[in-house]
Every structure is written in C-alpha cells, then in structure tokens.
Amino acid sequence: MAFWIASSPHNHMQSETSAIMRLVIYATIPGILAQWYFFGWGNIIHISLAIITALIAEFTVLSLREKKITNQLFDGSAILTAVLIGISLPAIAPWWISVLGTAFAIVIVKQLYGGLGHNPFNPAMAAYVMLLISFPLEMTSWQPPLELMALPLNFIDTLSVVISGFTVDGYSVEQLRMHIDGFTMATPLDTVKTNLTMGLTINESMENAVIGNNFGIGWEWINAGFLLGGLFLLAKKAINWATPLSFLTSLFVCSFVAFLLSQDSNASTMFHWFNGACMLGAFFILTDPVSGATSIKGRLIFGALAGFLVFIIRKYGGYPDAVAFSVLLCNMAAPLIDQYTRPRTYGHNITRNAPKNSGDK
C-alpha cells in the first residue's frame, strides 16, 4: 500500500510549453502560404533545411549537456526558431546560409546561454543579424515576386538555385533578379531607400514595378498573413496583447509624424506596417516570452522602444529593414525594463484615502 505524496496544487490546467510552441508554428502558416504564392518555393525549402539543422544541432548539444532528449528535443522551441529563420531569409539564398544560421541560432544563441528559457536574445533574429553582417551579398539577393520575374522558376529550379547557385537552365542568382527591363529588383523598402538617396521623392519611388498597386507586390500579403496569424494567437491567449499593440502603435505614430512633416521623403504609415518583417516581428518575434519583458507595463515599454527603433533605423540607418536589429537592442534592454516595471504587490504601497478600485463587476 503505497501513499503518494505530492505538493499542492494537485490540479493543473494541462497546458504545456510544447502546446504553445505548436500553436505559434500553426499561426505562421498563413504568412508562409502568402510567401509561397508570391515568391515560390524558396522559403519553404529554407524552412525545411532549417528544421533539419535545428533538430540535429539541438540533439547534439542536449546529448553533450546530458539532458533528457525526449522531452526537450520536441518541445517545439527549436522547430519554431527554424521556421522563423526560414521565413526571414531571401528565397534564393544558398543552402549553407540557412544551415549556418540555424546552427548558430540553436547552438550559440540558445543552448550556450543555458537552453530554453535562459537565452537573453531571440535566436532567430540573432542568427539573421549574424548572417546579414557576415554575408551581405547573399543576404541581400532578394528574389523578386514571381509575376515580375523574367525567367521561370519552378520547384526544381528553386531547389537547384538553393543548392548550387544556378537554375537547371544555368541562370545565376543575379540573372534571376533582373527585371525584364534590365535592372536588378530589390525589396520595396530597399527600393524606396535607394531612391531617396538618389533624390527621388516617395511618390516617384512608388512608381517602381516592385511596389505594385499598394505597398509592395507580395510583401503586403505576407504581412497581412502574419497579421492574421498574430490575431489568431491573441485570441488563443498564446501571446500577450501588450507587445504587439505597443509596437505597432509606436511605429504608426513615428511614421505618421514623419509623414506629416515631410510627405516627400517619408513613406506612409501603412507602407511601414505592411512591408519588411513588421508584422512578423510584432506577433512572432517580439512576443517571444523568453527574451522579452515580463510585466504588462514592461511589455508596453518594450514594444514602444522596438517600434521607435525600427522607424529610426529604417529612415536613417544603413539597412533597409530594421526589425532584426531593433529586436536585439530591445532584448538587451529587457532586464532593465523588468527591474523598473515590477508591479505593486498586494498590501504594499497602498494609496490611502480611496478604496482601491481594481476593477468592477
């Protein structure tokens, strides 16, 4: 007759960390679909490569650390990091870019700092920044939207480019990026930035083929897809509302003020919202609980800081898209934000002379 001793509480909500991670991965599907539709198979190939690399890297490191493999390998965090890296990379980047980036993210940024729950930086974004700075050529060879491409690019071609750098027919990456008129196409953000330095106004930049009718062919739908996924996560309470809301609000406010000040040299608010990695960052990167702030107030400050930094770097910085850099800077600031935004404990520092109204029925 054995008696089992356990500590209260004995009931549990039965939610698990792996369930949250799975939910987040599911929420990226709309965005990935949009990517596939507009840009082809490139990102999906990179996501697959990244997942394989991530699992192998995590397995190796967990074995070295003598941790329980079964629990931790498939808790979803490594796969999520791989998916995010795969989404962020250019579609026709070489295969070793994603392999290297994922290995760096898992081994160095995550496990070396202590594994799940201990990493101060978002692994996906840290890996992206490392790749961007180390291999600028490969990381800026963005594939144009399929409808603008002069050359065909089916699945086999994409696979061939990723692995060898040339399509089956022998076209190189540079050739793939050529518009039918002979100029190399870049992302909408990059296009606008370059044109501004060349002296064109925003309105003139907007005539570029890459921009299309709204904010950028393909990119606007990808961001819309990630926005949808993010709203789904909010509804499921897998992420907190504070960070996305404050990030988007802060970016909106900054770009709105700039737009009012000078319409000719500042892009519109929606242009900022629906380009680059804005929505991905808002709902999937900044909301990473491990590297973000903890209290509500802290998260609001965290998101606001990120939005501000994204705007500043996009406008004045050297890179067209700034989400990765601003995320890393905010990760650095998170512990300090946490320390100064601790909530008031019940029974301490009560404001007298008024019954505390913490909410009504």
Place this chain on the structure above:
Amino acid sequence: MASVIERIKRGHFWTFHGGIHPPQQKFLTSDKPIRAISIPEQLILPLQQHIGIPAQLQVKVGDKVLKGQALTYGAHPMAVPIHAPTSGIITAIKNAVIAHPSGLSELCLFITPDGEDKWRPRSICTDFNQLTNNQLIDKISSSGISGMGGAGFPTQVKVSTREDIQYLIINAAECEPYITADDLLIREHSPSILDGINILDKILSPDHVLIGIEDNKPQAIKALQQATADNAKINVCVLPTKYPTGGEKQLIQILTGQEVPAGVLPSSLGIVMQNIATCFAIADAVINDTPLIKRVVTVSGQALEKPQNVWSLLGTPVGYLLAQCGYLNKDKKHIIMGGPMMGYSLPTDQVPVVKTTNCILAPTEKEISSPYSTGSKEVECIRCGQCSDVCPSQLLPQELQWSAKAKDQQQLAKLNLFDCIECGACAYVCPSQIPLVHYYRIAKSEIRQQKQLDIKAEHAKVRFEARKERLARDKIAREEKHKAAAEARKARMNSGSTAGNNEKSAVAAALARVKAKKAGQAEPDKTSVSEAPENGQKSQVAAAIARAKAKKLAAKKSKSTETSVVADNVTGNTESSIDDKKAKIAVAVAKAKAKKRDDKLTTPTESNPVADKDIETTLNADIKSVTATDNKKAKIAAAVAKAKSKKLHKKSEKPEKSKAGSSIAKQEDNEAMSSEVEPVKSADDKKAKIAAAVAKAKAKKLASQKEKVTTPVDNSSTDNKVINTETEIKTPEEVKKAKIAAAVAKAKAKKIASQQEKSEST
C-alpha cells in the same frame, strides 16, 4: 464608507487581481445531505489543532472521560483547549502523524470509545443576550473554538479585539473545487448559523455584517436570504465564482475594496472575518454548551463509491471516513486532505480529522494525476508571464521562482515572498508545469531557518563580547591587586619595621643565593645540561620555600633573629644539591635539630648549656650516621649544618648590630654555600685542586687583611677556625681535602661578598 455599503446593496462589488477558474467538481457531493457516521474504534486527538500553542493536558493515560469533557486547559489566549468527542478511556498519549503537509508527528491523545457516548453535564443558555461580552468570549474560549476555514486562528483572540469594527464578514465563499461542506451546512442549519452571527454581532457590534458567498451555491444563497430577511444589518453578498475568492485578503478586497496592508491584521482596518462553520460552532457552544467536537467534512473524489459530506467526530482517522464512503483504490493511494488547490497529500490513512479539516479527497489517476505515475513534467520556465497574470497577491511568481531556485534570499525578500498565500493559481496555469508553490514553501522555510540561525548568532556574539569584557576586567583587577600587594610589600619593607626588614633581608638573601649559585654553577663545567636547569629549578624552588619560611619565621618571632633565618636558608640550600634520598633525609633531620636548637635560642629562656650539649652530641651522632653513607655530599652537608648550628649557637650569645649581622650572615651564607658546593664538585678535579690551593693562599691573604679592618672579620676568621677545627675532626685525608676546599671556598666567598656589596650599594 457609505459608498461601500451602497455598492454592496446594489451588488456592485470590486474584484481582485488575477484568479483562475478550475473545474469545480462539486456535483459529486452537492446533492446529498450531510451523513452522520458511527463512532470509530479509536480517536486520535492532536493537542494542537490551531495556530498558537497547545494547551496543557488535564488527563492522563487510563482516565475515563465523558463526551465533551475538556482534555486540555489553556490559560494563554493562544492556547485553545480540546475536548473528548465521545466518552471512553484514554489509552495513550504519544506522538503520532498529524494533519500537516510535513507529515511529522506531534503529541496526540488516543481515546478508545466505550460506545456509550455519554455526555458530561451541560447547561443550555436560553437567551445569550443576557450574558455579557466577557461571558460570551469565555464560553467561546472554553469550548475550544478556532477558525474552521483552514487556518485555525483562535476565535477568542479574534473576537476580543478592541478596535471599532465596521464590517463583520462571514466567509461562505468556499471557492476551492470539490468542497461542499459549508454549502450543505448552510442549507441544513441556517438558523443556528444565524444565531452564531448574532452572537458575534453582539460581541463585536459592527456597523455592517456581510456574508460573502459564491454564485455556484444557489440553494445555500436562498437559505441565507430567507434566514436574514428580517435582519437589515446582515447583507448576503453573491459573488462571481473565481478561485481564490475565499481568501481573507481577497474577500475583503471584493466586498469593501480595501487592501489589507502587509503584515497587518484586518482588525486594524475595522474588519473581522469568520468562517461560516465557525459561526455554527459558536452558536453551539454558547447556546447548547457543546464544545467543538465534530465538524462537516466533504469526503469526495471519483475513487469513492459514495462521496458525501459527513459529520465527522474530531480525531476520526481519515481511513475510517474513506472506508465509510467506499474507497476503491486498493494498492496505490493518493489521499489529499483539503481541496485540490491547497490540500496536502497524506503519508498514511491514520491521520486524524482536526478542527481545520474541511475535505478529504480521494481522486482516481485520471482525475488528478500524480507525478509518480506520469513522471515529472517540469521543464524550464519560458517566462510567459501567465503566472503573474493570475496571482491574487499581485506577485511575480516567475521572478520568485528564479530567485528561489538560485536561493537568493535578498531578492526573495524584495519580491515579497511572504505575501504569497500559497493558493496555487500560478502553478495551476504554468505551461512548463513547474511546481511553483513547492519552491516557495521550501524558500520560505529556508528563510525562516536562516532567521533562527541569525538570532542564535546574535546571542552568541553578545555573550562572547560580555565574556571578553569580563576577562579584561578580571585581568585589570588582578593587576591592581598585584600592584597593591607589591606596594604594600615595598612599604612594609621600607618602613623600617623589623618585620619589614626581615622581609627585605630574606628577599635579598634569596637573590644573593640565586646569584651565587648561578656564578658557582657557571665555573665548574656543566656536568650535564639537563642537570643544570634541574638544579636551577630546584634551587629556585628551594629559594622560594626558603623565602616563605623566612616570612613565616619573621612573623612568628618577636625578637629579630636573622641568623636562624639564615640557618634555614643554609640548610635549605644544602638540600638542593643532594641527590641521594638517604642523605636528604639525614640532612633534613640535622636541619630539624638545628632548628630546634635555634628555636630554643630564640625563646627568652636562658641558654641551657646542657641542653645545647645534648643537641650537639645528637648532631654529631647524626653526622656520623650520615658519614656512614657513601655520599660525600651528604657528609659534608651534614657537617656543615652541624657547624653552622654551632656557630649560630655561639653567635646568639653575642648580640650584634642587625646590619653587620646581616652582612655576616651573608658572608656565612656564601661560605656555606660555596663550601658545600666547592668540595663536592672540585674534589676529584686536578685542576680544581690546583686552583683550590691558589685560592687558599689568596684567601689567607685576604683574610689577614680583613682581620685588620673590622671586627666582623674576626668572626670570619673564627668561623674559618671553626670550620677548620671541625674539619680536623675527620680523617687526615679528608682533612686535607677539606682544607683545600675551604680555602677555595674562602676565595669564592670573598668574591661573592664583594659582588654582593656592590649589588647592595647599587
């Protein structure tokens, strides 16, 4: 506070931060009445079933007790008595496992019921309004009533608060899943409960009485509303179901909007809270003179055939209740005392029901999984923040968990660890399945232990400092004493009194002896290094003994007889260099005889020549006996002693100036010392012999010189003669040797005498 009561009347309550909605599971027992069960075979009553200290035992093993008889008595307000739940015999008073998460044992009373269930005499109180408040509180305290909601605070302390009470809050929330004990009690006994509330109303006279109840108990709400329909003071407040609404601080915040400041009792805010079952017990105690001997316990869980609320006698083993309700699990048992959120697992089913037990939970595997079946699913914290979203105390469980794992006690204090009410909401929602409350409990106990150690260390420090001071004071006192004694001694010695002079001379003589010895010992080659220090020690010891004796004699004698002192010193010295025991003894005997003689001399009687002669003959005989021994040293020493005593005897007939005498005494001393030292050590040495001859010549010269100077020199010559004559008594060989020795000795004596004079002059 008018706005508060207005809001209450409107049903417009506040809310507290966080909270969770676990599945209620109350359907298992909420539709069945409270069942009365038969008396168990044995009752185990822990002496302490409340917060505070246990009361004092009034019974012993073998006593027969009646139902309701007080088994302990508490004079202290925090000591609550216990009563016999049924009549029977006390079979044991020993340690047994009690209802506590630790599973430790404490002192318990074991009662074997006799089946008669016989009451002690009781007296009904028909109208409690006639009693004074003090009488009512007395009745409550003597009936052993403490909080029955779970904490167990002594009720008499709570109701005897001196503060002005605005709100008396009756806690009928029962927010934890599975538990329906209060629900059923209200449904079946609302009039008694109302009596209890009225009694409390009389004692505390609050402005308002609020009954807080959750909206998942519609029948109980109806019963309460009916019972309080004609009492405008009492408000039944129906609250939304949320865990942990029933927590004291949370309920106060919901009903009045006020936060209880940390470390402060709610009574200081003018609020007193009592559980509704305690009100029932109060009514029983005051009106029916029935002490707290039974309570409603929810026995629930899907591992039972008949989960139900039962009237359980206090002290009933949990296993008995489970058997009564048809417990199905045969091998692996998971029994929880309390609800699933705050209850604790039991290590054995013999744990008794106590005043704070409101539920026994017997879940199946599927219902509540034990970590032993599924393995610990704890993973790392991913900092999701859901725990701080649900914490009713507005803490940061995530940060607390990091600091608790790191054992960072300072950070835990900063994060207000002790404000945690251990409700379990954070651990309930944690996706990483971290047992947060467990970590906090461990951290809290570690901090408490550390505080105990700190207090002990403080005590030890204080005591150590006091001891240091005491030792320092003692040292100073000792030094003062020494200083005072030294000054007194100096004063005595310099005062010019004879006693003082005796002391002085004794001290000087001793010093001189030591020096002479040192000098004497320095010339002849050290026989053995080990011997020298030994001899030195011995001479020191002898010198000390001699000093003491001198003091004694000086104190004894009325006349100044420094000579006798000297004699003692002499003999004392001679002793120091004799190794042979026999010789020592002989010398001691000689010494004693000499002393006797001296004593005789000191007495004011006339010197009896006959007596003296007798002594002398005896001395001679002694010396002969000594000479029979092989030890040369002894022989010489004995002879010297005899000579000395004779000398002194002669001397005593000629009174002299004390100073001269003292100098003579010194000289004699030196001579004696050297004479016994020299012959012994230089007897066999050729070189020494030569040196002795030379010295003899020199001594003769000096001696002749000295004779011219003063009369004392005469004495020395006579002394020499005396010595010489004495030595002539012996065999020619010995005489020769003695002569040589004597001459050397003279020389030595001269040297030392001169040294002594020098030292004296300085």
